[in-house]
Amino acid sequence: MRLIGMRTPGDTTTYIGRLDGDDHVLPVTDVATFWSDTESWIAKATELTDGRRRLDSVEQRPAVPDSARVICIGLNYKAHAAEGSFQVPQFPTLFGRWTSSLTVSGTSAPVPAGEAGLDWEGEVAAYVGASLCETDPDTARAAVLGYSTFNDLTARKAQKLTAQWTLGKNGDRSGPMGPIVTVDEVGDLRDGLGVRTRVNGTLVQDGNTRDMIFDIGHVLALISETFTLNPGDVIATGTPEGVGYVRNPPWLLQPGDVVEVEIDRLGILTTPIVDAAARRGDY
Known part of the structure; x- marks a missing residue:
């Protein structure tokens, strides 16, 4: 469904x-x-x-309630951590998004003023379907209602201003997500879904969820030790290697570009990029 x-x-x-x-x-x-x-x-x-x-x-x-917490996992693929010269983390690197940053396929994303462009991060989003408090990974995994495509569009200059990533990860309209596909049609992410990102038709990311460092069950269980997860909360599970800022020279999304995230069984998510003047107004 x-x-x-x-x-x-x-x-x-x-x-x-x-x-x-x-x-x-x-x-x-x-x-x-x-x-x-x-x-x-x-x-x-x-x-x-x-x-x-x-x-x-x-x-x-977006098919999420206003009360939803959107929790993103950084550095969740070894090759992605390596391309950014990070050590593989002992625990998942978690940061938050506000629901106001979320949009849907086809909605434009503006490059914030002062940024050289936006970076792409194609990934799978998981949707919590039941309350989780101090639970184990198997129970947590069974509580996932479904998955969708997600693009964690990032303002790298803002992200790097401090050790905290919140600013660079909450740009206006920077969190496009696709329809929720229920878990019965998707299966277990550990079995592998292809995650591909294209910019203007050129393949820039080609990963697989089987290569995640921390699987969704363990991440949900860890979070539930500190705060209760509620139905409608979202976990963005991290991006594979191939992001733009580490390339030589760096390659960032510019106004006029179109970025697509395609994930097996979940579909294609399309986002046109526009300039900073297009930030204002409803989408």
């Missing part, structure tokens, strides 16, 4: 919708209600037949 966030014309409420083929969607319920009881709403979404709409008649939105 593939799920999106959606709004209908004239309505500011975001709903969860079940995709029906490539061109249609079936509204399920509002986002907050869906994440309050994912098991029941997944079952109801499976049986839905009424309310079918054309996909181009709705506005797609």
